[in-house]
Amino acid sequence: MEYFGDLHTHTAHSREVNNFLRLRLASFSAAKGKMPGLTIVGMVDHDTMNAVEPMYRVRKEFPKADLPIILPGIEISASFRHPVKAGIIVETDILGYFPQLIEENFADLRQINAIMQPEMLRVIGGKQKKNVNLKLEYFMIQGVIPRSIDIKLIQQKVHERYQQDVLLMAANDPKSGDILNWPVHYSGKLIIDLLLELGIITSAKEGKLYTMRKRADYVQQLAEILLAKHGLSPEQAQEQAARLQGSCQPSLSDDYYKISTADAIRLIVKAGGIAVLAHPMVSIKQFGNDAAAFLSFCKQELLPCGLQGMEAFYPKQEEYTYQIIDFCHSNRLLITGGSDDHQDGRNSIGDNNSRCSLEYLKAMLPGIL
Numbered sequence: 001m002e003y004f005g006d007l008h009t010h011t012a013h014s015r016e017v018n019n020f021l022r023l024r025l026a027s028f029s030a031a032k033g034k035m036p037g038l039t040i041v042g043m044v045d046h047d048t049m050n051a052v053e054p055m056y057r058v059r060k061e062f063p064k065a066d067l068p069i070i071l072p073g074i075e076i077s078a079s080f081r082h083p084v085k086a087g088i089i090v091e092t093d094i095l096g097y098f099p100q101l102i103e104e105n106f107a108d109l110r111q112i113n114a115i116m117q118p119e120m121l122r123v124i125g126g127k128q129k130k131n132v133n134l135k136l137e138y139f140m141i142q143g144v145i146p147r148s149i150d151i152k153l154i155q156q157k158v159h160e161r162y163q164q165d166v167l168l169m170a171a172n173d174p175k176s177g178d179i180l181n182w183p184v185h186y187s188g189k190l191i192i193d194l195l196l197e198l199g200i201i202t203s204a205k206e207g208k209l210y211t212m213r214k215r216a217d218y219v220q221q222l223a224e225i226l227l228a229k230h231g232l233s234p235e236q237a238q239e240q241a242a243r244l245q246g247s248c249q250p251s252l253s254d255d256y257y258k259i260s261t262a263d264a265i266r267l268i269v270k271a272g273g274i275a276v277l278a279h280p281m282v283s284i285k286q287f288g289n290d291a292a293a294f295l296s297f298c299k300q301e302l303l304p305c306g307l308q309g310m311e312a313f314y315p316k317q318e319e320y321t322y323q324i325i326d327f328c329h330s331n332r333l334l335i336t337g338g339s340d341d342h343q344d345g346r347n348s349i350g351d352n353n354s355r356c357s358l359e360y361l362k363a364m365l366p367g368i369l
């Protein structure tokens, strides 16, 4: 039998599903039933470790033999500026693994959270803040928000509410991952709530129509709302709706904000984790497919920060796998792999090219595997 691990799976803290952890663990159990060699899975969510504590509880519902070992961790969305090409942002997600959390261990979990959580909230808060400001500026430029209104005051109010909600939910609600991971969506809702309270828009639907991408039927819906709102002529309402629908949506490059790759690595190391570069292929692409150039950048800039491994096995990364393994061997880095299964049907646990043999993982988890 082939024994292997899949160190890259997500729970609903990365994507929205109901009853998320029970379903996630049931899927681990089903995968092990189908592939008895599946010995270990990594459970890493984007920028949060809030699923770890509930995981300990839910795990008790399953017979031990039915589940693979669950290795808790995190995937920090990080980026750095291309060392040579101006204006190019290179995305480098960093995985952090915490073997000390394999068995129920609340003392260590508290300690890790005390180090990681404030930094993650700060970074996500920054991303959210930039996005809110941009979105509101678009509303103002387009004339949806009258010039007589103090936009700084609205920005301030949205940020305060976001901070309140995010702190509350990070502390109490296992689904807070939805906010932590998608601050952009959540802050959009807060903006619309506030514009509604101020009487600037007449319904949440009106607010959404300004920010949703342009579509003929949306223009029609907005025209009907504006007609009722202002007592415009049907032609005027139509003309305004055509101009405003979809006009208040900042583009993706506008709201760029992430933690630096070096800081993400240092943070994981500081919290007592093992820092591993996720899917190097993604970063190699942003190096114009020059794997050698990217790996030499890693050697100079990321290894000194404490990077300990690379995800050599990953779906659709085959063309680089051997080069990455060679690089890991010559730089004494750990070799890992995983499917990046989000339970959304795109990748699935144990996909052939994402399997990492236990021989490699034993170096990472001596005494456990």
Ligand SMILES: [Zn+2]
Binding pocket: 008, 010, 075, 340
């Ligand atoms: Zn991932």
